[in-house]
Amino acid sequence: MNLQPVLSNFALILFVLMVITGIIWCLDRFVLAKQRRRAADAALREYDARNAKLVAEGIKVDHNGNRAAIEAAHVRQPTWVEYSGSFFPVIAMVFILRSFLWEPFKIPSSSMVPTLLVGDFILVNKYTYGIRLPIINKKIIQINDPQRGDVMVFKYPKDMSQDYIKRVVGVPGDTITYEDKRLTVNGKAVEYTPLDDYLDDQHPVYHKQLEEKLPSPGGFTQHRILNTADRRNFDFPSVEQFPLREACDYTEDKFTCVVPAGQYFMMGDNRDNSADSRYWGFVPDRNIVGKAFVVWMNFGNFKRVGGIH
Structure with a gap:
């Protein structure tokens, strides 16, 4: 996105x-x-x-x-x-x-639905992952590292002029496997709980909705994800020759990636409608902008205001 x-x-x-x-x-x-x-x-x-x-x-x-x-x-x-x-x-x-401290952004597409909707105005915490010099985005003070489950804004590795937002599913050293639209982290299958189907506001389509429990320090991070029934596990022909691709093993039905040092594996919550690390690769630490933490306005739906999970 x-x-x-x-x-x-x-x-x-x-x-x-x-x-x-x-x-x-x-x-x-x-x-x-x-x-x-x-x-x-x-x-x-x-x-x-x-x-x-x-x-x-x-x-x-x-x-x-x-x-x-x-x-x-x-x-x-x-x-x-x-x-x-x-x-x-x-x-x-x-x-x-x-x-x-904080930077505002507007959500323009649906790759993070149901967590973030088109039209959401969000605030991003600029210091939680470290203090960076403005304009050049160079880290000068280390504070915290991104954790699995964080909703993170970063510079798109293929075009540093673009800001993207996805969820962190793999941190340095993790082994991430994606098969049958399910994640396995470091050999342990991620737990999924079925929820009521989700109706897309942008298109009259129902998506399969699940609660995903990503392992994180001290427990789990729970959030909702969407799957589209008529979509494949992922679009294998669209996988690019990204930097450090040798850390990944792709087949048409699954892939496994060992996240390199200083890199993060990102995925959208709208899993079958998100261009993310599955296709264009890892996000380097130097590309990090900050952690999204609140929706402060949505002019089409005032009930959207609140924290991001």
């Missing part, structure tokens, strides 16, 4: 605006404001000297009113400086929040 950022290239736009307004703010604070102050002081000295001469000649003058107006005229910021200085802290705050 190719995610849609709330605004395309927003991080880069914010960064450029922050740099420009920040330079103007610093220039004004440390250079231009001092220049205006010196100009105001010079004008006031000239004004005071002229008034002193007039007073000496017996002419009455208004000291305070005109003096204040002269000072205000000289120290007043130009409009372009005033606006830049006002916007800089706001832009900087938004950039920091979006780059290091």
